[in-house]
Amino acid sequence: MTDPTSPGxxxxxxAGPVPSKTGAATAxxxxxxxxxxxxxxxxxxxxxxxxxxxGLLVYAFANAKIEWGDVPEYLFSDRVxxxxxxxxxxxxxxxxxGVVLGIVLAxxxxxxxxVTSAFANLYIWFFRGTPVLLQLLLWYNLGLVFQTLxxxxxxxxxxxxxxxxxxxxxxxxxxxxxxxxxEIVRAGIQSVDEGQTEASxxxxxxxxxxxxxxxxxxxxxxxxxxxGNEFINMLKTSSLAMVIQYTELTFVANEISATNLNPxxxxxxxxxxxxxxxxxxxxxxxxxxxxxxxxxxxxxxLTPMQKLRRNIFSGPRMKGTR
Amino acid sequence: xxxxxxxxxxHKSFGPTHVLKGIDLEVAPREVFCLVGPSGSGKSTxxxxxxxxxxxxxxxxxVDGHLVGYRQQGNKLYELKDKEVAAxxxxxxxxxxxxxxxxxxxxxxxxxxxxVQVKRESKAxxxxxxxxxxxxxxxxxxxAGYPTQLSGGQQQRVAIARALAMEPKLMLxxxxxxxxxxxxxxxxxxxxxxxxxxxxxxxxxxxxxGFAREVGDALVFMDxxxxxxxxxxxxxxxxxxxxxxxxxxxxxx
Numbered sequence: 001m002t003d004p005t006s007p008g009x010x011x012x013x014x015a016g017p018v019p020s021k022t023g024a025a026t027a028x029x030x031x032x033x034x035x036x037x038x039x040x041x042x043x044x045x046x047x048x049x050x051x052x053x054x055g056l057l058v059y060a061f062a063n064a065k066i067e068w069g070d071v072p073e074y075l076f077s078d079r080v081x082x083x084x085x086x087x088x089x090x091x092x093x094x095x096x097x098g099v100v101l102g103i104v105l106a107x108x109x110x111x112x113x114x115v116t117s118a119f120a121n122l123y124i125w126f127f128r129g130t131p132v133l134l135q136l137l138l139w140y141n142l143g144l145v146f147q148t149l150x151x152x153x154x155x156x157x158x159x160x161x162x163x164x165x166x167x168x169x170x171x172x173x174x175x176x177x178x179x180x181x182x183e184i185v186r187a188g189i190q191s192v193d194e195g196q197t198e199a200s201x202x203x204x205x206x207x208x209x210x211x212x213x214x215x216x217x218x219x220x221x222x223x224x225x226x227x228g229n230e231f232i233n234m235l236k237t238s239s240l241a242m243v244i245q246y247t248e249l250t251f252v253a254n255e256i257s258a259t260n261l262n263p264x265x266x267x268x269x270x271x272x273x274x275x276x277x278x279x280x281x282x283x284x285x286x287x288x289x290x291x292x293x294x295x296x297x298x299x300x301x302l303t304p305m306q307k308l309r310r311n312i313f314s315g316p317r318m319k320g321t322r
Numbered sequence: 323x324x325x326x327x328x329x330x331x332x333h334k335s336f337g338p339t340h341v342l343k344g345i346d347l348e349v350a351p352r353e354v355f356c357l358v359g360p361s362g363s364g365k366s367t368x369x370x371x372x373x374x375x376x377x378x379x380x381x382x383x384x385v386d387g388h389l390v391g392y393r394q395q396g397n398k399l400y401e402l403k404d405k406e407v408a409a410x411x412x413x414x415x416x417x418x419x420x421x422x423x424x425x426x427x428x429x430x431x432x433x434x435x436x437x438v439q440v441k442r443e444s445k446a447x448x449x450x451x452x453x454x455x456x457x458x459x460x461x462x463x464x465x466a467g468y469p470t471q472l473s474g475g476q477q478q479r480v481a482i483a484r485a486l487a488m489e490p491k492l493m494l495x496x497x498x499x500x501x502x503x504x505x506x507x508x509x510x511x512x513x514x515x516x517x518x519x520x521x522x523x524x525x526x527x528x529x530x531x532g533f534a535r536e537v538g539d540a541l542v543f544m545d546x547x548x549x550x551x552x553x554x555x556x557x558x559x560x561x562x563x564x565x566x567x568x569x570x571x572x573x574x575x
Contacts, residue, residue: 193422195418195420195422196422196424198375198418198422199416199418199422199423199424199481200424201375201408201411202373202375202411202414202415202416202485203411203412203435203436203440203484203485203488204408204409204411204412204413204436204440204488205408205435205436205439205440206404206405206408207404209439209440213435213439214424217426218424218425218426
């Protein structure tokens with residue numbers, strides 16, 4: 001019992017090649033099949049068409065009136081980098097708000113209490129039923145109808161001072177996201193077999209513990225992939241916050257282009273930023289999904305690094321055996 | 323000596339379906355009590371009532387002298403809070419037909435979970451006992467394996483170890499071998515036999531008449547929500563008195 005992961009007796013295999021056995025196997029080599037593979041002429045045609053269209057596109061852009069020099073000039077300029085930071089910040093915070101509130105709403109929706117579940121339904125109905133752009137405008141202009149924010153003894157301030165572009169963007173994006181996350185979390189919780197809850201209860205675990213220790217970890221496998229998509233969507237949806245003066249990437253691109261009069265170049269710059277961020281988070285999502293697949297698949301898929309290592313160190317020798 | 327389980331006129335309905343129609347029975351401590359009968363006869367439902375996974379509609383159900391799921395004060399019954407129900411359940415182990423192991427935990431973690439979370443035991447203590455229990459069910463070498471990496475028989479043995487980790491005074495088995503390939507049934511029955519010999523009180527819903535005859539101390543034949551016949555397994559199984567028992571046994575034996 002030194003290594004509990006070692007395979008059982010049934011899986012035992014000789015460590016190295018056994019000469020006598022391999023000798024016997026290679027003594028009468030079976031005749032290998034040498035057939036002419038099926039030809040796919042249309043693949044060549046469709047590939048040629050796609051390449052031709054791609055070539056046209058490149059040609060068009062090469063001859064367009066684009067100041068390509070602007071792209072490297074502005075890509076890492078202070079204002080653009082700061083705006084990228086703001087985009088990332090509002091995305092992370094709005095998602096955080098959305099996930100936490102989404103879990104609360106999902107549990108409310110599934111609760112036996114008719115009032116809480118009705119409230120959750122109403123919330124989801126409203127925030128999914130109106131455009132997020134409109135919701136951003138509603139929050140930003142809240143000062144028009146509520147002059148002060150008065151939280152009794154805790155806090156009191158002018159609404160226009162509270163509802164900065166950042167706060168309005170956070171609330172607008174986060175509360176909207178919560179409605180979608182609530183549905184994702186609910187689907188995840190409901191995907192867990194009822195037998196799991198029963199087994200946990202039978203062991204004397206309370207409802208809360210059962211939810212935290214047994215149901216939610218298993219629900220995560222269903223929750224994580226769509227949440228990753230939501231995150232990547234949020235990176236892009238955050239650009240809507242430009243209408244309420246939040247200085248994120250798209251807003252800054254517009255602002256700079258108002259002075260340098262090269263909007264297309266600025267849009268290309270921020271497009272590169274968005275693509276870089278969504279690509280990085282797609283990779284992170286892959287690893288998170290892999291983590292939560294634990295126990296649901298017999299063999300975890302290799303990480304890209306593991307694949308690379310395997311290919312470098314044992315690739316040539318593996319040839320022919322696979 | 324108080325009975326480990328006493329049922330008095332237990333009724334249970336699911337909506338319009340009347341599943342249990344007045345069950346009276348008693349299970350003595352250290353007894354292996356077998357419940358047999360056709361599917362839909364209510365035996366699994368009765369088992370689930372014992373640890374309050376199902377609420378009974380009428381009658382009284384006692385485990386070790388305590389009313390299950392309720393507290394009686396004078397003539398009034400008070401429903402127990404979630405926490406109190408959970409406290410009652412920790413002394414009752416249950417093994418399910420479909421194992422219900424926690425798939426996101428290794429075999430070892432499955433067995434450690436309840437002692438650590440419910441009894442607030444230290445991880446070291448829980449791990450030590452878990453390893454001992456896995457060894458007892460013959461799976462010490464699978465401690466680090468996830469449920470999907472284990473065969474059905476192995477999963478069910480881990481499930482038994484998981485229930486035993488709470489050191490229950492009563493074990494409920496809900497058709498523990500019905501979801502297993504025939505060749506895997508034996509290994510689970512061996513573990514149960516060993517458990518019976520150690521003096522555990524066990525209530526077993528089963529179709530394994532051989533096991534009931536060999537290990538059982540008492541047997542109840544249920545049909546359509548009532549106890550049709552009861553007695554010592556050897557007597558009931560070899561010399562059934564009722565027509566329904568005869569008809570059932572002629573099909574399964």
